[in-house]
Amino acid sequence: MADIAGVNGQRENFRVVGKHNLPGKLSYALATGIAKFGIDYVLPNMLFAKFLRSPYAHAKVLSVNKEKALAIPGVVDVVTWDDPDMLSIGGGFGPPEPYLTNYADYEGCEVGVIVVAEDEDICEEALRNLDIEWEVLPHSVNTLEAAKDDSPLTCLKPEPPSMFGPKEPKKHNVTHVVTAQGDVDKALKESKNVIEYQLKLPTFASHIPNPPASVAWWEDDPYLGEGPNMHIEGAVQRREQIAQLYHMPVEKTIQTGLFQGGKYCDWGMRKSQEITPLLARRTGRPVRCANTREETFDFLMNERYMYMKVGFDDNGLITAIDDYSVDDNGSLGSSAFGGAQDQGYGPYYTLRCLDIRQQMDVVDTNRGKMYLSGQHCPFNWDSGTMAIYLIAEKLGKDPIDIAKLNLHGPTSQEDPNPVPSFEACLETGKKIMNWQWHKAGTKKLPDGRMHGASFRYQICPRHAFSGYDSKLELRDGVVHMPTQGPCTGIFAVECNAMVVAEELGLEYEDISIDFDYREKFTPVGGGSDGTTASSWVTKECANILKQKIIAAAIRNADNPPPPSMFSFGKPQTPNPLKGHKPEECDMIGGMVCLKADPSQGVPLKEATQENIFATYSGRPPASIWSTGMGKMLDTMNSLFCEVAVDTDTGEVEILRYCTVADPGKVIRPTSLESQIDQVAYFSQGCQLLEEYVYDEKTGVRLTNNMIDYKKPTILDVPDVEKTFLETRSGNAAYGASGISHSLANTHLLIIAIHNAIGVWVDTPATPDKILKALGKA
């Protein structure tokens, strides 16, 4: 087990960790409606702000006459991109750039002007009354068209330096990125069989439930030193980033709200979350700026067209992989996750195949923006799922057998040994599903519908990039766990508190989670780091606290305070810890007690009156996922589904959707189950329902609302059957790895539909597309 590096890593018995139905520390506030998100804040004398948003897919604002707007009663301020204040915020490397520019590279992009008024209606009226001279530029919202040399130039600004961005020089709209190992051309030539196929990874919306918004104001506070303090709510977990943006010391940047809403790895700040301090400074009043739902249709994933060639032997062993992709890079500043960034983490390196080439044309378009994201992690995983399915189909074999044949061993691509976690997931899954494979289009259900099935595996990732600074305190007999807010819905602080309770022999309810925006600790990290790695650090800290508590309890036993006047003359209970050494003591059942006889102990509240602190900074050992990048394997997961397709109506029903996953160790099962349901519904949405539709002529997105862009409802979703295995082979707390988004997929249902009807249907596989694919529409 990997977690021997941590204190108590080999713990066998768990009282708190793994327990169901422990309420989240903020759940009662959420359920009762008293929780306030950024968009909810309303302050006395508050002003409202709105950005001008480009009605064009690609344009420049040449000039703005704001006289008419300023004359409207209730308009307080109109700020244009060339205002000196636009240079007063921002910064970083290189020459200063204005925070807001006059350039828009997608429809709906904030551009050129911000208005501030007494209410939002007045803001909108002011925006309508601006006299704007636009230069409308040619655009493209078609990724494949934009990739062509004769397409319009979609981006006129140079790519800003980015830690994730493509490195090669751009040609027209395209940056070409290649990673390769082995000799793919030779391997393909020598392969006994070669399949070629295409797949489109769909775009879908990040769909943050709470539209991004902030309210900011400036205030004096002698406790925080001289000078004004910047108070902002709605900047979510980016208080330090906001401080940097405004060149403010972080200790004079205040954000006390605890609720940040849904952030599905969409960590990019919107301008509405950043601009309010500037506007509040200009106007001397609190200012609120909120996105509408229509303004919150950013991409969670950019679209990608994949052209695949896969060579394989007659037994199904893959011998060569050639992946050529055309990937939407979106507008300027979009994340490279889902593009070039994925090449190192894709599915291919989990295979024995040594000849792999990934080429990608990363194309600038005017389709929209993808903020930092990673819901599909990595995005192209199902190109591998598809290869396994197609090989199985061609050879008349079960795709699970093809997957088992091709997956390499735990230590390298040359390792012939099985991966225990993978084997356990598959065997369990096959039993649960009563797995009986059939060829495409061959199984009819008694009701006349066609039956299809599919299977997929993934790695359980933990990024291992995040370090944590944990602090615990015993105060007046109660263990406190201070932490920063605001929180998102992964229940990470609850995981931490469960671990602290486990290690200290207490109950979950005994741990006081103290939210304080000034604290250093926050259980936020990449992938499952926020739950499992932060819990590893907290576990170390809890054990330091435990040793200090035991030492203090023994000190108290050996040298107790004199009896108080109220207890004078009463018989004193002998302290069982007296004369014992720390290594002879433990904390069990809320007592500091003797290991040899746990019934001999003192309740924690009475064991010591000392105020005791423990701190621990660090991170667990690096995860296999981050260091192996697919070439080493530990915790795995699998997904199985069955569908029924009605060939008369084109309707798809998900009959079964089942996961067998090994997160290493389950810490908080209720939230783990919820995470899996979430990715199941995301995956269902992008394969069956959700679609961005553009008017290519104008570049306008036509589905920026929740009527035309359909998310699954409670009546749409399947019951997701879940089985968890605990191999404890991860690297974080108790051998946990977590799940992250690894069960999210783009093609599990699409493959099952193909298995049912024998023809391919593009995402989203709506009934009309299915009928069309069947030649019936």
Added chain:
Amino acid sequence: MIGGLVIPTGVPTKESEQVTYTLDTAHQKASDMVKSIPANLTEYRCPLCGQVFSSYADMKEHYEINHYGSIPPVMITLKLNGKLCELLVEPHWTLKRTLQFRLGLTGAKHMCDKGVCGSCTVIVDGRAVLSCQMLAVECEGKEIETIEGIAANPKWKPLIDAYCRWDAMQCGYCTPGFLVSAKNLLDRNPHPTEQEIREALAGNICICGTYPRHAQAIMEAVQVMSEGA
């Protein structure tokens, strides 16, 4: 109240937020929010320029003089969570907007603003309605229940408790809307089947994927409430 606006109870302070939300403290806070709903207006703030007047007549006169041609806000009385409440509201304002920006009640959430997602659900005269699609002026004389009112009623503590113990929320933004729909269902049908629950919640969208846990929570709450009845 300043300028026609109630300072919301949830305005943060700079002190360390050592908040402990339990069933009882959240219930108490919701009760406090309901109690803080003002019965009468004491100030009349011009929505166009922010000027504050001491009477409605003065504000209307101000409109005639300074904003000629603009439609002044109207005075309405809402029956909100059992309390009569006098308000100054612009005729085109939705109930959702009025709850937030006139009363500081933010349990009804802004998500789609198109009547699709159910996050702003409230109960009006016994029916679950979408407050983003209903004008405040339409609600005069009607009984309005918001999540704050439901949370302040001890009868519904088992429902809220079950929601929290079953994690029928992740980010929690849509949760009040679900709870209002659930309460409305239980008003009409105290012993719903799982399918009836799903149908009653079909108008509420959760992006975090909490759907299965709503039925679990509601079924458990029904049992607890039955035992306690």
